[in-house]
Amino acid sequence: MIAETTITGWLTDPESLIAAGLLLPLLALIAIQLFGRWPNLREAATLTVSTVLFAVVGRLSQIVFAGNRPSLTLGEFLPGFEIGFEIEPLGMLFALVASGLWILTTIYAIGYMRGHHEQHQTRFFSCFAIAIFAAVAAAFSANLFTLFVAYEVMTISTYPLVAHHGTEKARDGARVYLGILLSTSIAFLMLAIVWTWFIAGTLQFRAGGILSDAFAAGDISRWQLGLLLALFAFGIAKAALMPFHRWLPAAMVAPTPVSALLHAVAVVKVGVFSVLKVVVYVFGLDLLQTSGVNLWLAYLAGFSILTASLVAMTKDNLKARLAYSTISQLGYITLGAAIATPSSVVGGGMHIVMHAVGKITLFFCAGAIYVAAHKTDISQMRGLGRRMPFTFAAFLIATVSIIGLPPCGGAWSKWFLAVGTVESHQFILTAILMISSLLNIAYLMPIPMRAFQTPEGDGDTSGSTIQEAPLFCVVPLCITALGSIALFFAGQWIYEVLLPITIP
Amino acid sequence: MSDHLPILLIVLPLIAAPLCVLVGNRKVAYVVALAAAWCTFAIALTLITQVTRSGPIHYNIGDWAPPYGIEYVVDSFSGFVMLFVAGIGALVLSYAPPSIKAEIPQSKHYLFYATYMLCMTGLLGICATGDLFNVFVFLEISSLSSYALISLGRSRRAPLAALQYLILGSIGATFILIGIGLLYQMTGTLNMADIASRLDTHHGPRTMLVSFAFLTVGLCIKMAVFPLHRWLPGAYTYAPSVVTCFIAATSTKVSVYAFARVVFGIFTPDFAFEQLSLNTGLMILALIGIFGTSITAIFQDNVKRMLAFSSVAQIGYMLLGISMANQSGLTAGIIHMFNHALIKGGLFMVAGCFALRLGSVNLSDWQGAGRTMPWTSFAWVVGGLGLIGVPLTAGFVSKWLLLTAAVQSELWPVAVLMLLSSLLALVYIWRVVESLYFAETSQRAADAVDAPLQMLVPTYILIGAILVFGVWTTYPFDLASEAASTLLGAPTP
Numbered sequence: 001m002i003a004e005t006t007i008t009g010w011l012t013d014p015e016s017l018i019a020a021g022l023l024l025p026l027l028a029l030i031a032i033q034l035f036g037r038w039p040n041l042r043e044a045a046t047l048t049v050s051t052v053l054f055a056v057v058g059r060l061s062q063i064v065f066a067g068n069r070p071s072l073t074l075g076e077f078l079p080g081f082e083i084g085f086e087i088e089p090l091g092m093l094f095a096l097v098a099s100g101l102w103i104l105t106t107i108y109a110i111g112y113m114r115g116h117h118e119q120h121q122t123r124f125f126s127c128f129a130i131a132i133f134a135a136v137a138a139a140f141s142a143n144l145f146t147l148f149v150a151y152e153v154m155t156i157s158t159y160p161l162v163a164h165h166g167t168e169k170a171r172d173g174a175r176v177y178l179g180i181l182l183s184t185s186i187a188f189l190m191l192a193i194v195w196t197w198f199i200a201g202t203l204q205f206r207a208g209g210i211l212s213d214a215f216a217a218g219d220i221s222r223w224q225l226g227l228l229l230a231l232f233a234f235g236i237a238k239a240a241l242m243p244f245h246r247w248l249p250a251a252m253v254a255p256t257p258v259s260a261l262l263h264a265v266a267v268v269k270v271g272v273f274s275v276l277k278v279v280v281y282v283f284g285l286d287l288l289q290t291s292g293v294n295l296w297l298a299y300l301a302g303f304s305i306l307t308a309s310l311v312a313m314t315k316d317n318l319k320a321r322l323a324y325s326t327i328s329q330l331g332y333i334t335l336g337a338a339i340a341t342p343s344s345v346v347g348g349g350m351h352i353v354m355h356a357v358g359k360i361t362l363f364f365c366a367g368a369i370y371v372a373a374h375k376t377d378i379s380q381m382r383g384l385g386r387r388m389p390f391t392f393a394a395f396l397i398a399t400v401s402i403i404g405l406p407p408c409g410g411a412w413s414k415w416f417l418a419v420g421t422v423e424s425h426q427f428i429l430t431a432i433l434m435i436s437s438l439l440n441i442a443y444l445m446p447i448p449m450r451a452f453q454t455p456e457g458d459g460d461t462s463g464s465t466i467q468e469a470p471l472f473c474v475v476p477l478c479i480t481a482l483g484s485i486a487l488f489f490a491g492q493w494i495y496e497v498l499l500p501i502t503i504p
Numbered sequence: 505m506s507d508h509l510p511i512l513l514i515v516l517p518l519i520a521a522p523l524c525v526l527v528g529n530r531k532v533a534y535v536v537a538l539a540a541a542w543c544t545f546a547i548a549l550t551l552i553t554q555v556t557r558s559g560p561i562h563y564n565i566g567d568w569a570p571p572y573g574i575e576y577v578v579d580s581f582s583g584f585v586m587l588f589v590a591g592i593g594a595l596v597l598s599y600a601p602p603s604i605k606a607e608i609p610q611s612k613h614y615l616f617y618a619t620y621m622l623c624m625t626g627l628l629g630i631c632a633t634g635d636l637f638n639v640f641v642f643l644e645i646s647s648l649s650s651y652a653l654i655s656l657g658r659s660r661r662a663p664l665a666a667l668q669y670l671i672l673g674s675i676g677a678t679f680i681l682i683g684i685g686l687l688y689q690m691t692g693t694l695n696m697a698d699i700a701s702r703l704d705t706h707h708g709p710r711t712m713l714v715s716f717a718f719l720t721v722g723l724c725i726k727m728a729v730f731p732l733h734r735w736l737p738g739a740y741t742y743a744p745s746v747v748t749c750f751i752a753a754t755s756t757k758v759s760v761y762a763f764a765r766v767v768f769g770i771f772t773p774d775f776a777f778e779q780l781s782l783n784t785g786l787m788i789l790a791l792i793g794i795f796g797t798s799i800t801a802i803f804q805d806n807v808k809r810m811l812a813f814s815s816v817a818q819i820g821y822m823l824l825g826i827s828m829a830n831q832s833g834l835t836a837g838i839i840h841m842f843n844h845a846l847i848k849g850g851l852f853m854v855a856g857c858f859a860l861r862l863g864s865v866n867l868s869d870w871q872g873a874g875r876t877m878p879w880t881s882f883a884w885v886v887g888g889l890g891l892i893g894v895p896l897t898a899g900f901v902s903k904w905l906l907l908t909a910a911v912q913s914e915l916w917p918v919a920v921l922m923l924l925s926s927l928l929a930l931v932y933i934w935r936v937v938e939s940l941y942f943a944e945t946s947q948r949a950a951d952a953v954d955a956p957l958q959m960l961v962p963t964y965i966l967i968g969a970i971l972v973f974g975v976w977t978t979y980p981f982d983l984a985s986e987a988a989s990t991l992l993g994a995p996t997p
Contacts, residue, residue, distance in 0.1 A: 078904065078977055149895040156894060163942070171942035178934070183927045186893070190907065191923055198911045 014070030017060050018085050018140060021095070024053040025133035029126055036122035043110050046125055050103045050132075057092075057099045057136075064092040065497050071142060081203065083149070086142035088205070090280070090349050090501050093494070094273045095139035097356045101265045102132050104476040108364055109257035111472025115371045118255060123160060128261065130157035135266040138273065144193045144203040144282065147274060151189070151238070154270055155181045161258045162251045169253050176250035181237050184244055189235025192228055196282060205277065208504025209284020215291065225283075226293035232278050233297055233334070238271025240327045241334050242304040249323045256367030259319060264360035268326060269352055272333040276348055279337040280501055288340040295426070298338035302432040305331035309439035316377050318366045321443060322359070328436065329355045329402065335429065336417050342502035344420025349498045350491075351413035354401060357483045358410055361398035364477035365391050368469035378447055385451030387467045390474050394481035396448040401484040403440040409487025412495070506550070510563040510576040513547045513586065514629050516540050521621040530613035534601065537617040541594035541624065548590040548628075552583040552983070560990075562634075570634070571695035577634040581838065581987035584980075585761045586631045588845050589754045592966070593624045596753070596849070599962035600746040602955075603856050607658050607744045616656060620750070623649035627758045636684050636770075637694045639762055643680065643726065646758070647673045650751055654743040665738035672725055672735040679722030686715035687770075696769050705775035716775075719766050720782070726759035729786075729823065730793025733816045740812035741865075745856030748808060752815055753849030757841045760822050764837075768991040773829040783827035790820035790827070791921050798928035802935070807855050808865045810932055811848065814891065817925070818844045824918060825906055832909035834988035835981070840902035842980050843890075843973065847899055850966040851887040854880060857955035857963060862948045867936060872945025879954045881940045883967045888933035890970040893926050897974040901981070 031045035063070055064087050071086035087095075109128070113121050134154035141147040155178065163174035197203050199214040211228075214220050220228070237244040251262055262268060279288065288294040305328050312324035329351070336348025368391045369375055373384060385392035401408030404415075414433065421429040468474050487494075520540035524533040555561060560579035564570060578586070597620065608616055626646025630639055651673070655666035688694055690711055691702040703712065721732075728736040736756075740748050767776045777783040794817045801813035822844070825837025857880045859865050862873065874881040890897035903926060910919040954960065973980055 076978075078901065078981060081904075152895045156889065166942060168942065171938055175934070175938065179930070182892075182894075182930060186926060186930075187923050190904075191919065194904075194907050194911050194919070197908070 014060065014063050014068070015072045017056055017063075018070060018072040018087070020056050021053065021060065021099075021136050021140065022085070022133065024049050024056065025129045025136060029129040029133070032122060032125045032129060039114075039121065042122065042125065043106070046106050046129070047103065050099065050106055053132075053136075054099045054103060057095050060087060061092050061096055064089060067500070072140075073142070077145065080197075081145045082143065083146050084142035085137075085140040085146065086205070087140050088207075088281075088501060089497050090273070090276060091139040091141070093349065093353060093497065094269060095136055097353050098132060098135040098139065098265050098269065101356060101360055101480075102128075104479060105257055105260050105265055105360070108260065108367070108473055108476040111470040112255065112257050112367050112371060115470050115473070116255070118164070120164065124164060124255075127157050127161045131161070131261060131266045135270055138270050141205075143205060144196065144278075147277065148185075148189065148193055151236075151270060151274065152182075152185060154267060155185065155238075158258075158262065158267055161261070162254045164255055164258065165253065173250040173253035177247045180244055180247040184235050184237035187235070188231045192231035192235050195228060195231070205281035207281065207501070209280075209282055209287050211282060212284055212287045215287060222291055222293060225287075225291055226296070229283065229288075229293055229297060232282075233275065233300075236271050236274045236278075238267055239275045239334055240268060240271065240330045241301065242307060242327070242331075245304070245308070245327045248327055249320055252319045252323050256319070256363060256370065259322075260360050260363040260367070264356040264363065268330055269356060272330055272337075272348070272352060275334055276337045276345065276352075279340060280345060283340075284504060285340045285342065285345065285502060286504065294338050294340050298335055298426065298429060301331045301335035301338055302429050304328070305335065305436045306432055306439070309436050309443065313439065313443045316379055318369070318376060318378050318381075318447070319363075321378065322362050322366060325362075325402065325440070325444065326355075326359060328440075329359070332414070332417055332433075335433075336420060339420045339424050339426065339429070341420045341423045342499070343416045343423055345502055346495060346498045347413050347416030347418075347420055349501070350416060350494050351410075353494065354409040354413045354484075354487060357480055357487060358398045358401035358408070361394055361477055361480040361484065362402070364473065364480065365395040365398070368473045368477060371473060372467055372469040378450075381447065382450050382453060385448060385453075388451075388469070390468055390478055392448045392451045394477045395451075397481040397484055399444040399448060401487075402444060404437055407488045408484045409491065410484070411488060412491035416495070508563075509547050509551055509554075510561060510578050510632055511565060513544055513551065513590075514576075514625060514632055516544050516547070517621045517625040517628070521618045521625065524614050524618035524621060528614055530610060530617075533614035533617045537621055538594075538597050540621060541590070541597045544624070544628070545587075545590040545594045548583070548586045551578050552580075552587050554578075555580055555583045556983070556986070571693045571698040574638055575634040575695060575697075576632045578632060579987070579990050580983055581761070581764075581990055582631040584838070584842065584983045584987055585758060586628055588842050589624070589627050589631065589758060592753045592845060592849050593627075593750060595962045595966060596746060596750045596853070599749070599853060599856070599959050602959055603745050603860050606860055607746075608656050612656065616653070619649045619652050620747075622646075623653060623750070623755075627754055630758050630762055634696050635694050636687065636696050636699065639765075640677070640680055640684055643759075643762065644677055646755060647677065647726075650739075650747075650755060653747040653751070654739050656747070657742040657744050659742050661738070662742040665742040669735040669739040672732075676722045676725030679718045679725070683715045683717075683719030683722060686711050686718065690715070696765065700770045700772070703770065705772050705779075712771075713780075716771055716780075720763075723759055723763040723766065727756055727763060727819055727823075728816050729819060730789055730796060730816060733793070733797070733819075736816055737809055737812040740815065741806055741809040745808075745852070745859045749849055749852040749856060752811070752852050753845045756815065756819055757822075757845055760819065760826070760837075760841060764826055764834075764991060767826075773992075777827070777829050783829060786823050786827040787915075787918060790823040791918070791925075793817065794820040794925045795921075795928070798925055798932070801932045802928065804932075805867050806865055807858075807867055807870065807936060808852070810936075811851055811855065814929065814932065815848055817929075818848065821902070821906060821922070824922065825909060828909055828913050828915070829992075830909070830913060831985070831988050831992060832905065832912055834991060835985045836902060836905035836909045838987050839905060839980055839984040842984065843898035843902045843970075846966060846969050846973065847887055847890040847897075850963065850970060851884065851891065853959070853963040853966060854884045854887060857883075857959050860959065861952040861955055864948060867939050869946050869948045870936070871939045871943035871949060873949040873952060874941035875945060876949055876952045877954045879960055880963075883960075883963055884940065885937055886967050887970060888937060890974070891933055892929045895974075896971065898970045900974060901977050905981075
């Protein structure tokens with residue numbers, strides 16, 4: 001009886017839930033290291049822990065979405081700078097996405113890594129677990145300092161993943177990856193954080209922002225505020241805003257599950273999440289609206305969206321094309337943050353979810369195609385859809401979601417982003433969004449369409465047998481594809497859940 | 505017994521040195537030295553606990569009251585520096601045997617241990633004493649023993665490097681002696697606190713200025729401040745690995761300590777920084793030094809040489825903190841002394857492990873060693889991350905504190921340049937990491953194995969300390985901030 005009440009008490013106590021959310025990935029790390037010699041046991045441990053994590057995060061989300069803001073303070077790291085966690089809807093949503101997709105990525109990685117006979121799988125899964133830890137810590141962070149520490153832990157922990165193959169190509173790609181991410185965060189982000197601390201006297205995330213008083217008091221002038229925003233926008237290079245986007249295509253040397261992690265689960269999502277968080281909880285929407293220092297960022301994001309889409313069209317390598325597509329899609333979220341109206345911010349937050357589920361499907365498909373047919377170039381994929389119908393059906397669904405058409409989730413986020421541009425009378429940006437959607441169709445649609453056509457100069461003999469990738473690969477990508485459709489019907493719910501973040 | 509701890513701290517290694525020579529057997533000498541070193545560390549630990557509990561300890565040698573007798577003072581600043589000097593000294597000595605067996609002729613081993621003990625005595629003595637002439641004596645004990653230790657290096661360039669150090673070091677020592685002499689001539693006392701109380705920094709004679717100039721230049725040579733750092737790269741590169749570990753981790757920091765004492769304890773920051781604006785000069789030199797030597801480090805093939813240039817750059821960060829002359833800046837500078845001692849000591853220990861197994865410290869010979877020496881290589885990665893200043897390592901703590909201090913003092917250019925310069929560390933550390941893990945395995949690395957446990961365990965203790973003090977920041981921070989307020993508050997050392 002007593003035991004039962006303690007357990008239920010524990011399950012409803014938000015503090016211990018937060019602690020569990022942070023400790024579980026570390027537990028997975030230990031288990032992976034311990035069971036390194038027995039792959040089945042190792043993967044079973046990862047799957048168990050990730051499922052429990054998802055349950056814990058799910059339980060927390062009930063609390064948070066009911067309007068509570070559970071928090072946990074670990075103590076001061078240095079005087080005035082504490083490591084603390086406080087969950088608000090945006091971070092909660094991000095944690096849900098990251099922990100949920102961790103399960104699917106693990107299942108997929110089992111199929112991919114084993115199907116491919118990759119080396120150093122224990123190291124691979126260990127680094128994965130650390131990256132998830134960093135993602136959860138960033139999502140829950142209560143202040144900029146905690147966010148920064150989590151951000152850097154993620155950079156370091158994903159480096160071995162990008163460099164996984166240990167070849168010269170991997171080294172060069174990983175060098176660009178680490179070089180850009182680490183140097184921007186040190187040179188720009190750290191400075192921006194210390195500057196913020198200097199003028200605001202705190203680093204705590206607060207609804208309505210922490211800089212408005214300092215701006216009103218004249219501690220920071222208008223152009224300085226713009227400069228600070230620039231330091232944040234470029235310092236968070238994980239958001240891949242041009243011109244600091246090169247690391248993303250460079251990281252494509254990694255195995256495909258890593259690309260999925262990078263693009264959908266953790267790395268870029270931490271980037272755009274941080275941008276949104278800074279805009280909403282450090283600057284505050286009102287401050288940006290009244291000072292107007294945000295517009296240049298919105299236009300830069302627009303430029304990033306269009307340019308990346310155009311570059312994507314020129315890429316024949318499927319993963320490279322998807323990488324530029326990601327840069328473009330991340331631009332949407334930065335754009336949403338930069339316009340700084342309630343609709344656009346909610347749209348940006350939604351797009352984190354929608355793009356995560358859509359893009360992870362696309363990467364899963366790219367990996368499945370590689371495992372089953374050893375094809376990487378789009379031009380070679382003609383007719384492949386007949387042999388891999390599930391994979392390409394999933395690809396088609398995800399494409400629809402990325403483009404932003406019903407009945408897929410992407411429709412909602414793009415709608416709210418467009419509404420945001422109209423509300424702030426930036427019609428050029430509205431046009432950019434529309435043009436970009438057309439470009440999305442142009443560079444993504446042909447891939448599944450060609451795949452379902454008859455192979456050139458070939459009869460229908462080769463297309464008759466089904467040769468899919470291992471089940472471990474195909475099942476996750478089908479689930480995420482269905483997820484994209486399910487998200488369309490969850491649009492209303494996500495909107496209502498995110499709306500509180502815009503109210504100071 | 506416990507009343508006499510301040511003097512025991514010095515006497516113990518000082519007696520161990522001739523004892524090592526007398527026994528003349530390398531194994532017994534090693535045991536004597538090792539026991540003395542760890543006891544010294546235990547004493548230092550006890551002292552710092554006493555200081556944090558009940559304030560500074562003043563110890564009059566032979567019960568002669570200062571200023572007539574020599575006074576030893578252990579406060580939070582000197583106690584803190586003693587703590588890591590003794591700790592790293594003991595740890596490096598535990599790590600030493602396999603490495604010196606490979607690098608130093610066996611017949612000289614007992615002499616090596618004796619000299620090592622002397623060097624430790626000198627370094628600890630500088631921290632402990634409150635007497636200015638005593639500082640000079642101990643500085644010379646440590647310097648002379650360093651010259652001897654460096655000249656033991658296997659390469660034929662080692663004696664040359666030692667000679668270069670000897671010449672520059674002696675010039676520095678002479679300058680310091682002249683400075684002390686002038687101070688004595690003006691005040692008639694050698695006790696630092698006493699000098700400070702007798703010195704009229706506002707209307708003093710010109711002699712004071714001259715004496716300050718001599719002391720500053722002399723100590724800048726010992727600290728290896730750019731552009732007076734020329735002796736350091738050669739000395740660190742050609743010394744035996746163990747010697748480099750110890751000297752690189754401690755000796756320049758102790759000189760920084762002496763400098764801070766002279767500026768804050770005797771001449772007052774008001775005189776040095778307000779009237780003379782030495783801080784601006786130091787800042788400019790520090791920044792040029794940081795950039796110049798970091799860029800030079802990038803182009804070195806010899807890893808020890810690369811780390812040596814990096815050391816000069818890191819001294820620059822400490823000086824940046826000190827020259828801000830306020831609570832937060834000093835705290836940052838002092839904590840960086842500690843953190844950098846851990847980091848650079850750890851990295852040089854890793855280099856020593858590689859030197860043992862690969863017989864070379866050239867990067868081209870280290871290529872691919874990540875595959876055959878995984879533990880040693882991983883230690884390099886962690887130490888390197890500390891040097892770059894990634895969160896959760898000790899290096900981040902000092903960088904963050906220095907950055908916030910610079911911003912608080914509204915030194916924006918310093919803040920920006922400091923951050924940019926730390927990117928250079930990323931370049932030279934990562935060059936090594938990439939060679940270790942991605943390059944074709946070199947001939948030497950192909951059949952190497954990990955360093956012996958006797959070396960690997962102390963290395964990992966120090967490397968682990970980088971992570972521990974990257975998370976458990978309160979302990980060093982409290983000590984450093986206490987030390988900073990001692991320096992700023994009362995001018996009594």
